[in-house]
Amino acid sequence: MNCELCQLKELELEQFEIREVLRCNLNSKLVAGILHTILFHRALGLVRPKDIDLELFDITYVQCGDFELEKKIDDKIEQFISWVEKHPNKKSQICLSFYEVKNKQVSWFSNKTERLYWEQWYINLNVVQHTKAHSNKSHHSKVADPGEGALEDRNARSAALEVSLREVLFQIIKFVNEKKDHLPPIPNLEGAVSFPYEITIPSSSDSAFGMDMIKRMLQTGHPTMLS
Amino acid sequence: MAPSHSNNTHLEAAKLEQIITEFFAKSLHIILESRSLNVSSRNSCGDPTLASPSSSSSSSSSVRPRDKWFNLALRECPAALENIDIWRQSNLEPIVVVVDVILVQKHLDWDPVSFSPKRSIHRSSSTSSWNTAQEELGIEAKSEKIIERWIMQYESRKTRDSISSSRRSSNISLHSLYKKLLLLLRSLYATVRLLPGHKIFRDLNSSGQIRSFTLSHRVSSSFTERFTCKDETEMQKFGFTPVDTSCGRLCLSVKYCPSVPEVNSEPSSTPISPRVITDYVGSPLAEPLRSFPSGPTTGLPSQGSTSSLLFSRRHSWSFDHCRPSSPSIISSPSPTYSEPHTSVSNVASRRFPPTSLPPHPPEMYLVQKNKTFDEYYPSPYMSPSPSPSPPIYSYGPLLSKALVRSESAPVSIPTADVTTSGGNSNVRNLPSSPPIRGSRYTSRTDRGVNMMQTGATAEKLFSLGRDESRKYYATNTSFFLPQISFSRNSSRSCQDEYDDSDFSCPFEVDDDDMTDLGSRAESFDHGHITDMVETGGLYPIRKSQDAAVGALVHMLQKAPPLREDSCTPGDSSPSINTQEQPNQILEASTPATASIVASGLLTRKTTSDALEEFQGYREMKNLLLLQGSKSQI
Incomplete structure (x- = not known):
């Protein structure tokens, strides 16, 4: 089965100081918006959509209304944000992959599951640090009030980010529209999210990633993986 | 549909027709649900008990038959149902459903005394494409602008040659058609919310105030004349990829105004306009609480100045005193026991008269x-x-x-x-x-x-x-x-x-x-x-x-x-x-x-x-x- 790839347009996010919880939150929500939009298009089970308005933006994205899914995404994003904090000024990628699980009988007593990826979405993020020096550069006159200057600057970036985000979301919709043939048959799973998926974020160790995979396997309610 | 040679084909054709019908209905529902202001699909109008953010997903937990179609549970939308019914009855052969989403600007200042303001408002907010036919008369000053035109179309392939090829794969295609339409509807659902028109809907719906703008819609089964060339050139088009069926194809597209007038420009609307609130803790939004000499509860965010805010917030941390489901309780009232509270009620009742008098009977x-x-x-x-x-x-x-x-x-x-x-x-x-x-x-x-x-x-x-x-x-x-x-x-x-x-x-x-x-x-x-x-x-x-x-x-x-x-x-x-x-x-x-x-x-x-x-x-x-x-x- 061929695996469709979708490289989403890069979003330039600002890395905010940690104490700016609110702004951090915005980043999380942006990423969440993208992930949820993709997953909404792949949640072919019964869905009760939930609208989420992004604060600061005039953008509404849709969630599946699946609590488990929301929690999973939130957890992932939290991990991602903490990774970003440790690796500032680095481009990063979040990959959302959909796969099928195939049982491969190795011997009489053991099965091996195999993942057949049929779709991968790459969310490209460029988390940059806008230091105070940067904002002051463009607002010399407002050195006395750096907060205001930074605010203006930030609003400008925020507007640009809104445009980019909208583009990314439309990109998702277009991709979903154009590529429909590669989807495997809808498994008879309960819940909204019908296909198994995984979200991979940059990780410092591969073993942790492996653990994640196993955990995810268990979470998605698939045949136990003995690998 | 295609003339059939066997029962199977008949059945399939019927199924196909049903799928298409339901697709149209669902599409209409999706569009109108998020454009029709009468529907409290979000959090403002209608039942205040549904105001919680999660209401959209949780308000109806039971699965209605309609929800099962395309696995998409939508909120009730009377406007959509109405139109679906009309359309179903009409049973038009070349199926085209056009949904115009119209932004209506009512000139609230129609009063002759304030005639000049009206003009200025009109001038500032209207664009060349505003349809202001009756405006000159000054009687019903109302201008309309189509901000979105959704076109759902089923192009039936009548030609014989296509039948043979399509029949071969029709068995598969019913399944895959359903899946594709399901995907298409997901896309539609997300797209409707991404278009500029949704901002208008959001803004108009989120504040219960009377505004000079309103959204209306027009559902018709043929292209109407109202779309002028001028309008058309202004609009952008987003076409969903058509989905082929065994004997035709389903097309869905939207033409929309890339820039919509600011309906939110009235002063009262600021709370929902995007802005950076740098200090949430001390923000003015929370401040009304403090206007009350509230003693021990100053920290509680529950007491907003506006009643709606107040109540909804209050309930968010009050152990769900009044859940929407609660009315069912009323059916078994226990008359005897209200007084346990009377001791406290005195204190509480002091604030009763000004704010919330019950409806008349009580x-x-x-x-x-x-x-x-x-x-x-x-x-x-x-x-x-x-x-x-x-x-x-x-x-x-x-x-x-x-x-x-x-x-x-x-x-x-x-x-x-x-x-x-x-x-x-x-x-x-x-x-x-x-x-x-x-x-x-x-x-x-x-x-x-x-x-x-x-x-x-x-x-x-x-x-x-x-x-x-x-x-x-x-x-x-x-x-x-x-x-x-x-x-x-x-x-x-x-x-x-x-x-x-x-x-x-x-x-x-x-x-x-x-x-x-x-x-x-x-x-x-x-x-x-x-x-x-x-x-x-x-x-x-x-x-x-x-x-x-x-x-x-x-x-x-x-x-x-x-x-x-x-x-x-x-x-x-x-x-x-x-x-x-x-x-x-x-x-x-x-x-x-x-x-x-x-x-x-x-x-x-x-x-x-x-x-x-x-x-x-x-x-x-x-x-x-x-x-x-x-x-x-």
Whole structure:
């Protein structure tokens, strides 16, 4: 089965100081918006959509209304944000992959599951640090009030980010529209999210990633993986 | 559809037709749901109890047959249903459904006096494409602009040659067609929310204010003339990838205005316009709370200035007093038991008159009742008796949800099954408790483990606040205290009443309510209470009263009706009151009960029961009052 790839347009996010919880939150929500939009298009089970308005933006994205899914995404994003904090000024990628699980009988007593990826979405993020020096550069006159200057600057970036985000979301919709043939048959799973998926974020160790995979396997309610 | 040669083909064609039909219906539903202002698909209009953010997903948990189509559960949308039906009846062959989403600008300043403003508004907001046909006449100044045109089309392939090829794969294609349409509808759902038009919908829907703009829609089964070339050039097109069927293809596209007029430009709309709020903690949004001399609860974000904000927020942290599901409870009201709260109700009721008067029936009743009972409660000093309150239940079902949500929750004293199990003589009169109660108040139950303590506290609180209530009523209204309790009962949500009905301990109150009492007294003079709460003056005495209150309750449970020489363990002075009162009550009881019975509610409660309760609570109150004041000193 061929695996469709979708490289989403890069979003330039600002890395905010940690104490700016609110702004951090915005980043999380942006990423969440993208992930949820993709997953909404792949949640072919019964869905009760939930609208989420992004604060600061005039953008509404849709969630599946699946609590488990929301929690999973939130957890992932939290991990991602903490990774970003440790690796500032680095481009990063979040990959959302959909796969099928195939049982491969190795011997009489053991099965091996195999993942057949049929779709991968790459969310490209460029988390940059806008230091105070940067904002002051463009607002010399407002050195006395750096907060205001930074605010203006930030609003400008925020507007640009809104445009980019909208583009990314439309990109998702277009991709979903154009590529429909590669989807495997809808498994008879309960819940909204019908296909198994995984979200991979940059990780410092591969073993942790492996653990994640196993955990995810268990979470998605698939045949136990003995690998 | 395609002429068939076998039953199978017939069946398939029928299925295909059904899928297509449902697709059209669903698409229409999706579009109108998020563009039709009449539908409270979001959080503003309609039922306020659905205002919680999660309402869209949780409001209807049952799966309707319609939801199963394309696995997409949508909210009710009368506009869509209407149009779906019309379209289905028409059964047009070349299926085209055009949905125009129209932004209508009403010129609110049609008044001839302010004629010039109208023009300026029009000039500033209208674009070349505004259709302002009637505007020159100045009669119905209204301009319309199509901001979105959705075109759903089924292009039937009539040509013979395609049939043979499509028939081959038709079996598969029904499944895959369904899947593709499912995906297409997901896309549509997300797209509808990404288009600029959704911002208008959001803005218009999120504020309940009257605006000069509104959204309307027009569903037609043919292309209408209204789309001018000028309009067309301004619009952008987004076409969903057509989905092929065995004998045609389904197309869905939208033309939309990339830039929509700012409908939100009115000053009042600022709260939802995007902006950076740098300081949330001290932000003006939270500030209205502080305008009240709110004592202990200044930290609580519950008290916004606008009622809607206030109530919705209040409920967000109030253990879901008034869930949407609650009205079902009303069906089994328990008339006898409202009074447990009367001790607190005085305090609470002081804020009742200004803000949330119930709909007419309770109000009317209130008046009647007050007349009746004032005579029997000559001493405004007295805490209101339990018996008057029950009749309010009769109006329970009539109370609007708004009322339910409005003032009542903060006032209500949490109830708990635990308390019921404590064993109160009154419990026997109660109808079975609603299933919802247990879960609702679980946390409160925990908190109120020692209900005697909390009861004592509440009682204390009440007694301390009595002065203020009197003051308030003396200055503000002609009410007397007994009335207060009635009015308070009237104002309370049916649900509260209902919940309260199970109390065995009348005075249970938790921190939440405590703070409410203080803070929500709003502009009334409540400094005393507030001080008390703030300084913790109420709490130190709690433990010492445990035993006494426990004994009291026990005694009350065992006390025969109308027993006058109740052996209160405390000081004898409270009993003076109680000995006087029973007579009065006794006199009063007959008409009171009669009226209650006449209202058809209190069938199970006897006068003696009520009197007994009343007496007991009075004694408790007085005792606690006394002890409280002692320990204060």
